[in-house]
Amino acid sequence: MALPANLKVGTTPALDARNLELESIDFFVRLMSMLGMPRSVGEIYGLLYFSKDALPMDQIASRLGISIGSASQGLRTLRSLKAVRTAYVAGDRRDHYFAETEFRRLFSNFIKDEIMPHLDSAKDRISRMEKSLPSQSTEEDEFYSVRIEKLRRLTKAGGRLLPALAGLLKL
Amino acid sequence: MALPANLKVGTTPALDARNLELESIDFFVRLMSMLGMPRSVGEIYGLLYFSKDALPMDQIASRLGISIGSASQGLRTLRSLKAVRTAYVAGDRRDHYFAETEFRRLFSNFIKDEIMPHLDSAKDRISRMEKSLPSQSTEEDEFYSVRIEKLRRLTKAGGRLLPALAGLLKL
């Protein structure tokens, strides 16, 4: 079963591109699902990431074997994260999508849109906690106020670090 | 309906502690679910976070109104992240759990256990992508190899940044 080392097997250009596409889809499906995004969003981005030309929605759906409903919703999500953009194609009135590949910007959008709002509402919740603390703190209550303070520090640190994170991404 | 500013309303010590508990559960349910953890895990941690004494599993379950099955599984998860520990209580053979509250350590465990393994397998996937590239690169293939290189940089940056992140957490 040994093959000559310099012979590449099964490598038709078209097949190779298709392999790449499949690996890419796999890659981004997993990455996106770590970030809490549905499978279809990862599939679409993965497909576009290795596509030389911008693709219209119906082609995206049929290539991935997903419904146009899923494609529409997935593209909406990706658009809102600015992870895809549309290109004008002369003589075709469908929108053509291509992947935005500057990950630094992508993550900064993600953090701003998906994380920071939660951090903001966390602050409110911490303030409400403080209202449940008796005003003159007995030694007993020390425990509670220390824990509340910890949460406050945590959210503050998160609020600083996360936005800075994208900036640190030196790709 | 105006009340004297210095009068606190509805603040029985026991009630206050219960309020705190509820806010805490709410807080951690959301935080954990951002990190992809099931509701029950957040509930348990939230309960323990503001509990002065370590609690046995059956009390955790009954206080939260969840099944002992959920409690057992949730505690297993929290234990594996070192987010809870057990305390010995004399004359009681049940395990008593309390929350680990050093968030720096918690996040570093989370990153190590839940993120880094994915990054490792991402590297394999990228290597496989390179195998789909024809060996002598035509101008055409330039596109693909540039995109692959981008992914490599992304995973490399992630692998450095994420573990460092917990260290930056100055709480």
Added chain:
DNA sequence: CATTTATTTCAAAAAAAAATGAAATAGGCA
């Protein structure tokens, strides 16, 4: 060592999340 209590496991049920597809809408083009 038998009994009692605590904990885990896991098949089944319930709940939550995502995908589908058909109807509604939008929007260009003749």
Added chain:
DNA sequence: TGCCTATTTCATTTTTTTTTGAAATAAATG
């Protein structure tokens, strides 16, 4: 304007995840 195609919306279905609860296991106690 009226037609045609592209896209969105959303009720329904499907899939996935989480919880439940009962049986199995483990572990301490008398």
